[in-house]
Amino acid sequence: METITDQHFDVQKIRAEFPVLDQKVNGHDLIYFDNAATSQKPKQVIDALTKYYEHNNSNIHRGVHTLAERATHDYEETRKAVATFINANEAEEVVFTKGTTEGLNLVAQAYGRKFLKAGDEIMVSEMEHHSNIVPWQLLCQQTGAVLKKIPITENGELDMGAFDQLINERTKIVSIVYISNSLGTINPISTIVKKAHSVGAKVVVDGAQAAPHQKLDVKTLGCDFLAFSAHKMYGPTGVGVLYGKRDVLEKMDPYQGGGEMIKEVSFDGTTYNDIPYKFEAGTPNIGDVVAFKEAIEFIQRIGHEALHTHEQKLLQVGSELLHKIEGFEPVGYAGDKASVISFNIEGVHPFDLGMFLDARGIAVRTGHHCTQPVMDRYQIDGTVRASFAVYNTKNEIEVFADALQEIIKKFKK
Numbered sequence: 001m002e003t004i005t006d007q008h009f010d011v012q013k014i015r016a017e018f019p020v021l022d023q024k025v026n027g028h029d030l031i032y033f034d035n036a037a038t039s040q041k042p043k044q045v046i047d048a049l050t051k052y053y054e055h056n057n058s059n060i061h062r063g064v065h066t067l068a069e070r071a072t073h074d075y076e077e078t079r080k081a082v083a084t085f086i087n088a089n090e091a092e093e094v095v096f097t098k099g100t101t102e103g104l105n106l107v108a109q110a111y112g113r114k115f116l117k118a119g120d121e122i123m124v125s126e127m128e129h130h131s132n133i134v135p136w137q138l139l140c141q142q143t144g145a146v147l148k149k150i151p152i153t154e155n156g157e158l159d160m161g162a163f164d165q166l167i168n169e170r171t172k173i174v175s176i177v178y179i180s181n182s183l184g185t186i187n188p189i190s191t192i193v194k195k196a197h198s199v200g201a202k203v204v205v206d207g208a209q210a211a212p213h214q215k216l217d218v219k220t221l222g223c224d225f226l227a228f229s230a231h232k233m234y235g236p237t238g239v240g241v242l243y244g245k246r247d248v249l250e251k252m253d254p255y256q257g258g259g260e261m262i263k264e265v266s267f268d269g270t271t272y273n274d275i276p277y278k279f280e281a282g283t284p285n286i287g288d289v290v291a292f293k294e295a296i297e298f299i300q301r302i303g304h305e306a307l308h309t310h311e312q313k314l315l316q317v318g319s320e321l322l323h324k325i326e327g328f329e330p331v332g333y334a335g336d337k338a339s340v341i342s343f344n345i346e347g348v349h350p351f352d353l354g355m356f357l358d359a360r361g362i363a364v365r366t367g368h369h370c371t372q373p374v375m376d377r378y379q380i381d382g383t384v385r386a387s388f389a390v391y392n393t394k395n396e397i398e399v400f401a402d403a404l405q406e407i408i409k410k411f412k413k
């Protein structure tokens with residue numbers, strides 16, 4: 001497939017693929033800067049979903065009729081596309097979930113409950129999303145394992161010195177976010193993996209925010225598990241991926257019991273299906289999995305390089321313009337950062353800023369972004385977060401910065 005080079009990157013052409021962007025909100029052209037919460041969907045994803053329900057809807061892996069075969073084929077084609085997208089060894093290492101949250105819970109329960117015992121240690125960082133904290137807290141309650149926290153520095157990077165101090169032979173799992181949703185920080189995953197593996201710990205990567213911005217290569221990363229969500233990478237909601245290395249997945253117990261995950265069931269005992277089906281109990285979200293393939297195709301067509309270059313330009317323009325605003329207080333300014341700007345304006349509550357921006361058609365997220373420990377770290381209630389995607393423009397950022405200036409002026413009168 002031919003990808004778009006930097007010179008041929010045409011943001012207006014890309015925007016035209018996203019019907020939702022072409023609308024007025026509260027009388028203004030919509031400016032959608034809430035991409036870290038969920039991205040918009042290109043027409044090819046929407047069309048694939050419609051096509052599935054108009055032509056192929058059927059249950060999978062269990063029918064001999066034509067529609068069942070078509071649905072099964074398309075569902076499994078997405079699995080292959082995901083395996084290629086993340087450079088997995090094989091499609092069987094790709095488990096479909098309903099999102100990152102489910103993937104992380106699956107590892108905690110199906111791996112953690114089987115292999116961890118009292119006194120073992122699990123390490124996460126202070127910048128984790130709640131979905132990479134709470135499943136481990138539950139596991140600690142169930143097993144007596146202990147949760148350890150890698151602190152973050154003032155600019156929002158992992159304190160790698162502290163990590164080196166914390167890691168030891170009791171560490172059994174390191175579960176770490178690739179890109180922080182509230183700070184934008186890109187973490188040095190390969191380094192963490194090497195250190196964790198040297199003490200025999202498994203590494204789980206929360207790739208929710210990385211999947212839309214970063215080339216995900218499980219071989220380069222070396223991680224044992226990687227979880228991400230389709231809806232943050234231009235795909236449908238309700239679908240996620242848990243990648244796991246074959247030998248690890250095979251040793252794990254099932255996560256849920258039901259149809260599809262078994263080989264034989266009797267009251268004398270049940271045998272389980274092979275991976276990945278062992279972890280996909282019940283009828284999955286077939287239509288959305290099928291449409292997810294188109295989101296992958298969309299990203300591959302643009303190419304990670306062009307995508308990255310464009311988003312980094314937006315980040316640079318946004319950072320420069322916002323820094324000129326009086327009272328601007330960035331939260332998270334790591335050297336290696338994705339296109340997310342989290343900030344506060346002195347004397348104005350983030351929620352108020354969010355409301356006034358919405359009145360001008362600008363969608364941002366405000367609050368703690370499901371990372372309350374980050375807010376505690378900086379002793380703030382929340383932030384305003386503007387997160388940029390491939391279809392955002394420099395002009396939108398200029399409009400956003402002007403709108404902020406005007407809103408602040410009104411507040412300070």
Ligand code: C6P
Binds near residue numbers: 369
């Ligand atoms: N962050 C945000 O606005 P789900 O909901 O399962 O698709 O993803 C959970 C999740 C896990 N890890 C990270 C780093 C995330 O950013 C998210 C979702 C959204 O930042 C909703 S809180």
